Amino acid sequence: MATFTTRWFLASAPASVRSARHRAVDQLRAWGYQFDQDVAGTFALLVSEVVTNAVLHGKGDLLTLAMVARGQEVFVEVLDASNVAPSRREADPQDEGGRGMFLVDALASTWGIHPTPRGKAVWLTYALPEQPIPARGRRRAELLASLIRRARPRIHIGTSPVPSALP
Template structure:
């Protein structure tokens, strides 16, 4: 299980032309931070980012958006903050309407989702499941790790005859098994 938390935040101008940019940047940031995404996870991230950013651009009446990506273990939280205090309203789209399905899509794609008012506006979030990387990907990442350093970790008692004396010991830091567990998710 991945022990660390990946946190990525970036700002966007609230204009429709930047929705695809937000989608591409979110995927690039996750991959750049070592988060493994299969085809389904990539599609889910792209859809949720698109819907959250589009809803904010259309309804929030604000100039700047903040998109946050938070990875903990095999969970990704996508969080969008805008400067408008008006909370989203879930509406039902009729068969011919062009809009009105965004929050339904986000809900369908996520493990959980919601929104809350903040001091400076609101944030709307969705939590997605991330796939476990296959063994070949884990192995490839392990082969790219730097060599294991040796480091002094302490002194241990050693018996010589009838007396006990302290001797220094150097123990290899076993990074590769730890990294394997971390990368295997």
């Protein structure tokens, strides 16, 4: 089973979020992964949320976005220069933001945070479907059902399934 890795350095700026999500989805396709728009949208949303969190709450002028794919699992890691860990919280209905890590917790297979010599890394894993892609409406219903079932946070503090120092 092949392992694919890549890393990008991004400006710590709002414009980097759009670039990051498009690069991430395009990279999976370049590695030969096939998936429908629902899967692409969910993966892009996850990348968007962790990059946005680093842009808004991190420190420094640069971010690092790393991806590792092996089999049907994709590992994503965003490094910034802040040592302040993001937290999962439930935003009030009138809040315009504050739902990012809640979405990551709901949609990622696992996620976590670990310190680095220059700040922190926020990582997540996402399982790409192995089965034939379900119909669009069925996928949305399955996604909603999985969100309802996931009441327990799946966060790991201080550990990562893949080391930050990617080759």
